[in-house]
Amino acid sequence: MPETEKFNPVPFLSALCLALTGCEPAGNPADPPSETPAGASSGYAVESPTTAAASNAAGDAPVTALVGGILIDGTGAAPLADAVVLIDGSEIASVGARGEVALPEGTRVVEIGGKWLVPGLIDAHVHFMESGRIYTKPGQIDLTHLVPYDEEVAWMQQRVPVTLKSYLCAGVTGAVSVGGPRFEYEVREQARARHDAPDVYVAHGPVTLVPAATLFPPFDGDVSVRSVTDPGSAAETIRQGAQWEADLVKTGYLGGPFADQEKDYAAMHEAIVAESAVHGFKVTTHVTELEPARTLVELGVDSLQHLPLDASLDAAFLELAKSSGVVVVPTLAVWRRNFVDVYDRSFDLLPIEEQCGDPQVIASWHEVGELPAPPPEVMEMYGGVMAVAAGNTKRLLDAGVPLAAGSDTGNLGLLHGPSLHYELKLLGEAGVPPAELIVAATLHAAMVAGQADRVGSIEPGKQADLLVIEADPLADIGNLQAIGQVIKSGVVFDPATFLPPAE
Numbered sequence: 001m002p003e004t005e006k007f008n009p010v011p012f013l014s015a016l017c018l019a020l021t022g023c024e025p026a027g028n029p030a031d032p033p034s035e036t037p038a039g040a041s042s043g044y045a046v047e048s049p050t051t052a053a054a055s056n057a058a059g060d061a062p063v064t065a066l067v068g069g070i071l072i073d074g075t076g077a078a079p080l081a082d083a084v085v086l087i088d089g090s091e092i093a094s095v096g097a098r099g100e101v102a103l104p105e106g107t108r109v110v111e112i113g114g115k116w117l118v119p120g121l122i123d124a125h126v127h128f129m130e131s132g133r134i135y136t137k138p139g140q141i142d143l144t145h146l147v148p149y150d151e152e153v154a155w156m157q158q159r160v161p162v163t164l165k166s167y168l169c170a171g172v173t174g175a176v177s178v179g180g181p182r183f184e185y186e187v188r189e190q191a192r193a194r195h196d197a198p199d200v201y202v203a204h205g206p207v208t209l210v211p212a213a214t215l216f217p218p219f220d221g222d223v224s225v226r227s228v229t230d231p232g233s234a235a236e237t238i239r240q241g242a243q244w245e246a247d248l249v250k251t252g253y254l255g256g257p258f259a260d261q262e263k264d265y266a267a268m269h270e271a272i273v274a275e276s277a278v279h280g281f282k283v284t285t286h287v288t289e290l291e292p293a294r295t296l297v298e299l300g301v302d303s304l305q306h307l308p309l310d311a312s313l314d315a316a317f318l319e320l321a322k323s324s325g326v327v328v329v330p331t332l333a334v335w336r337r338n339f340v341d342v343y344d345r346s347f348d349l350l351p352i353e354e355q356c357g358d359p360q361v362i363a364s365w366h367e368v369g370e371l372p373a374p375p376p377e378v379m380e381m382y383g384g385v386m387a388v389a390a391g392n393t394k395r396l397l398d399a400g401v402p403l404a405a406g407s408d409t410g411n412l413g414l415l416h417g418p419s420l421h422y423e424l425k426l427l428g429e430a431g432v433p434p435a436e437l438i439v440a441a442t443l444h445a446a447m448v449a450g451q452a453d454r455v456g457s458i459e460p461g462k463q464a465d466l467l468v469i470e471a472d473p474l475a476d477i478g479n480l481q482a483i484g485q486v487i488k489s490g491v492v493f494d495p496a497t498f499l500p501p502a503e
């Protein structure tokens, strides 16, 4: 039986989640990179990364060269052995093979022979307005009699520093918030004010036909979606996003069971795409059904969040997607963790999730007794969702459609920061090879945010966000968890710097 005929997941899924509104690393803790004595084979004088970090943090913007590693630059290019990456202040100054890159006098040389260099990872789908705790989504599991929603909101607000550090702990130097209340912007402000935080990009929205009250209670007095009623109000909302200095635009579920079916979501998207172009915003769109996805790609949205779950992608769609340049963010992790693991408490956390995940979030999953689990047939359906989602992911890959990695973290059962690695694991199981996974979690994710000219690859002129990896991530994507150093905006850190508090 074709997987598409197994079920119709849309109403229940939409009701629960998608809604819309939508370290130590694993493996061996890093040995410090070797320090080649000055005048040894590299021909470069060597200094330790700690010194480089301290100096960078002190603001004297030294030039640092990472020398001898195997470079995986995030563009999909073949790895470059014995590479040199020259970092000047917060920027990558030059990249090349040993001997090809001239080092200015006084350059600090860090030997990383036998290690791998990849761009800092970027999560293309997160929600700071959701903590991942069992109390965070009363529309899905209502535990407000135990923890009132306002208390959960207050918990998230005071927890921001820990939340942000968890990203860097896991090597995630960028996160795309796909919209929500003003809080998403506040988190971006806090991240900008800290050196131990990822870059946060905020999508204005989600712009949706669904009334805000349908989905979430008020968040500190603000709505969690930007509800619109017609093309005019949709365009007005985009202008509001420009005033708030949004980074991109997210549209929510403009069709679907909650929406007024009489409304013309295509006309509204047309207005959104046009007004977004005026302000230079990329448009990313939540969609879980094939026919709306087809329409949205035709209308020119830049990326899709999730992917159709009601049908196998057909050749016409794949061709359209490929020729349009749309990026697809499959978000496989949320199906598994949010819809299966939360209910049967079967979390199988990756080592990096154990290490970098917020222990208070993990503890919350076991704090309550019986949950109002969906009926068995619904649980069974989730297995079907995974199969369709994985199959469609592979179809997109084979058709040459760019994929980006997004965890949908903030949803129940997912951890800000390290759960991006779980998404990579599931994408790998769906058939995406490690080389493409690295691009999905770097350059393609940067494309979703409209930041591909600034971040997402190891190329001259880009922000110096890089990871030194201790084991070959091309042999096994799980090795991406073996993070030796995190370099954020040119500053070198031991990832243990970012470990969360013990409880």
Ligand SMILES: [Zn+2]
Residues within 6 Å of the ligand: 018, 021, 022, 125, 126, 127, 178, 408
């Ligand atoms: Zn989401």
